[in-house]
Amino acid sequence: QLADVGVTGLAVMGLNLARNLARHGHKVAVHNRTYTRTEKFLADHGEEGTFVASESLEDFVASLERPRVAIVMVKAGMGTDAVIDALAELMEPGDIIVDTGNAHFPDTIRREHALRERGIHFVGCGVSGGEEGALNGPSIMPGGTVESYERLGPMLESISAHVDGVPCCTHVGPDGAGHFVKMVHNGIEYADMQLIAEAYDLLRKGLGATPAEIGEIFAEWNTGDLESYLIEITADVLAHTDPETGQAFVDIVQDQAEQKGTGRWTVQNGLDLGVPITGIAEATFARSLSGSLPQREAGRRALPAKTAAWEVTDREGFIDDVRRALYASKVVAYSQGFDQIAAASVEYDWNIDRGAMARIWRGGCIIRARFLDRITEAYEREPDLALLLADPYFTDAVSDGLEAWRRVVAGAAQNGVPTPAFSSSLAYYDGVRSERLPAALIQAQRDFFGAHTYRRTDREGSFHTLWSGDRSEIAG
Numbered sequence: 001q002l003a004d005v006g007v008t009g010l011a012v013m014g015l016n017l018a019r020n021l022a023r024h025g026h027k028v029a030v031h032n033r034t035y036t037r038t039e040k041f042l043a044d045h046g047e048e049g050t051f052v053a054s055e056s057l058e059d060f061v062a063s064l065e066r067p068r069v070a071i072v073m074v075k076a077g078m079g080t081d082a083v084i085d086a087l088a089e090l091m092e093p094g095d096i097i098v099d100t101g102n103a104h105f106p107d108t109i110r111r112e113h114a115l116r117e118r119g120i121h122f123v124g125c126g127v128s129g130g131e132e133g134a135l136n137g138p139s140i141m142p143g144g145t146v147e148s149y150e151r152l153g154p155m156l157e158s159i160s161a162h163v164d165g166v167p168c169c170t171h172v173g174p175d176g177a178g179h180f181v182k183m184v185h186n187g188i189e190y191a192d193m194q195l196i197a198e199a200y201d202l203l204r205k206g207l208g209a210t211p212a213e214i215g216e217i218f219a220e221w222n223t224g225d226l227e228s229y230l231i232e233i234t235a236d237v238l239a240h241t242d243p244e245t246g247q248a249f250v251d252i253v254q255d256q257a258e259q260k261g262t263g264r265w266t267v268q269n270g271l272d273l274g275v276p277i278t279g280i281a282e283a284t285f286a287r288s289l290s291g292s293l294p295q296r297e298a299g300r301r302a303l304p305a306k307t308a309a310w311e312v313t314d315r316e317g318f319i320d321d322v323r324r325a326l327y328a329s330k331v332v333a334y335s336q337g338f339d340q341i342a343a344a345s346v347e348y349d350w351n352i353d354r355g356a357m358a359r360i361w362r363g364g365c366i367i368r369a370r371f372l373d374r375i376t377e378a379y380e381r382e383p384d385l386a387l388l389l390a391d392p393y394f395t396d397a398v399s400d401g402l403e404a405w406r407r408v409v410a411g412a413a414q415n416g417v418p419t420p421a422f423s424s425s426l427a428y429y430d431g432v433r434s435e436r437l438p439a440a441l442i443q444a445q446r447d448f449f450g451a452h453t454y455r456r457t458d459r460e461g462s463f464h465t466l467w468s469g470d471r472s473e474i475a476g
């Protein structure tokens with residue numbers, strides 16, 4: 001009896017994905033480089049469904065129904081290449097290899113092109129939601145060919161999270177599109193987390209509120225427009241007390257945020273494509289700053305604050321201002337992330353439906369939120385929307401909170417509270433809505449020192465001024 005699908009790599013993610021597939025009635029072939037892990041899997045979960053275990057990769061491939069579907073869930077990087085190469089040797093044209101690890105999208109493009117030449121479909125597939133998602137329903141972002149999705153789609157959709165009966169899985173686009181979108185998802189996650197952390201810091205420093213009190217504020221926010229998984233867990237974390245010391249848990253955690261790399265990849269790609277994803281960039285750099293210990297030590301010792309004590313007189317008004325500033329900054333961060341997807345879609349010829357991306361992020365993943373419905377609706381209204389912020393719903397939502405946003409950012413600056421993501425999002429908002437930007441001066445400077453030419457506001461063409469001569473203008 002052959003299996004419908006196989007999973008190789010039975011560490012926590014693969015193991016949970018295999019169990020999820022089995023729960024949905026699929027017969028699942030399982031394999032792991034080290035067989036003891038497979039044995040443990042069978043001992044712990046063998047009764048949960050129909051599994052076909054193999055000790056060798058050859059037997060694993062032989063246990064799959066044609067066209068074969070082999071899901072690779074191993075450590076990203078060299079391990080993934082090793083497994084894909086070995087699988088490709090054993091598979092036949094028409095078979096499908098799915099990489100559900102956290103691959104960097106250029107690697108996925110490379111792997112897809114190499115396997116395509118051998119007639120094998122390679123599907124780089126973003127999976128979000130961690131181990132819990134892998135077991136109970138993740139958000140799934142598969143790339144690859146349309147043909148491969150015809151075989152894979154129903155299976156992946158069956159095991160994905162569902163919101164209002166709609167699966168959180170769709171075909172994203174060719175080759176690296178799935179892993180790219182997963183990368184931007186993680187970048188947005190960085191921005192969202194940083195914004196939440198800044199809101200917490202403002203409430204703490206502005207109101208002198210305790211973490212538990214701030215937890216209650218977040219729990220309240222979670223009943224409105226900000227409703228999301230990240231706000232929900234923030235309320236939980238802030239309410240938690242360290243059992244050992246009796247202190248607020250957040251106060252006993254060292255203030256250094258680590259990163260595994262997807263934020264950095266997102267920012268690097270934003271720079272490559274020239275898309276200003278300032279929210280994600282500031283969030284990534286804020287984590288870097290938190291870990292810059294010698295610099296922080298030197299700064300703490302040498303740099304004065306020159307601030308007065310922060311006196312917030314209207315407690316409820318301030319809380320509402322911070323909520324509005326958080327929402328507006330969040331809209332900016334998402335708008336920028338969706339811009340990046342649009343730019344990549346053109347650059348790499350992926351034809352990604354941005355509304356569908358917001359739809360499949362509504363469940364199963366870390367940035368799941370009520371707000372994503374509004375994004376899907378915006379792209380349904382106008383699929384080629386140039387700027388998410390300019391969709392009427394978001395324009396209204398942000399402009400309603402604009403004064404509050406300015407008060408919060410100004411207050412933070414005056415009182416020495418670092419709010420890189422709040423502040424840069426507001427700067428982006430003011431930049432993108434400006435009639436004229438001082439970029440005109442920069443272009444003039446470039447022409448001055450490097451004869452880089454400029455375009456005029458009053459007629460077509462490019463021009464250069466003879467700065468070191470008589471300052472007359474010539475055509476560029």
Ligand code: NBP
Nearest residue numbers: 009010011012013033034074075076079101102127129130
């Ligand atoms: P790990 O990333 O810890 O990888 C362990 C697995 O890789 C084991 O099955 C191991 O086999 C196998 N492996 C390695 Br390491 N090198 C190998 C090689 N050269 N050949 C064959 N197998 C090899 O597992 P994980 O934490 O389950 O994560 C799996 C993937 O999912 C990773 O890409 C990770 O980045 C991603 N991930 C995603 C999320 C998410 O939310 N989407 C969360 C966590 C992880 P062994 O047992 O023989 O050592």
